[in-house]
Amino acid sequence: MQYSILLEDSDGISYFEDRVADLPLVNFVPPAAPLNMSDPLAATGFVFLTLPAGWKGIRHRSPNRQIAAILSGRFRVEAGSGEIRDFTAGDLFWMEDTTGAGHISSAEGDVPATMVITQLA
Numbered sequence: 001m002q003y004s005i006l007l008e009d010s011d012g013i014s015y016f017e018d019r020v021a022d023l024p025l026v027n028f029v030p031p032a033a034p035l036n037m038s039d040p041l042a043a044t045g046f047v048f049l050t051l052p053a054g055w056k057g058i059r060h061r062s063p064n065r066q067i068a069a070i071l072s073g074r075f076r077v078e079a080g081s082g083e084i085r086d087f088t089a090g091d092l093f094w095m096e097d098t099t100g101a102g103h104i105s106s107a108e109g110d111v112p113a114t115m116v117i118t119q120l121a
Helices: none
Strands: 002-008 016-018 044-053 064-072 074-078 084-087 091-095 104-110 113-120
Touching: 044 104, 074 113
Parallel strands: 002 091
Antiparallel strands: 002 016, 044 113, 064 091, 064 113, 074 084, 074 104
């Protein structure tokens, strides 16, 4: 499973990195057959979020370490490095830029960008 993560360098500038989640075979729901699953991550919250069509934010830090699963629409993020990425339904976006200069996010197109966000411990 692939995802994009937004990290910060030593100067507090956010940048993207692509990663692949490690999914070893696990006996998660015996007696059912094993399945591929990552190690659990501790979470503190889970929210539903909708950005209205055309919404554009200003530069900000992520309020928490968090992972967004995009459900619909097009969610655009501009990292402090200047790189821009669009995320659409089925994409995972992990945010770790909680202390530096931050990023800019927006809902592109004529439909809202909807997502679920898991806030990490």
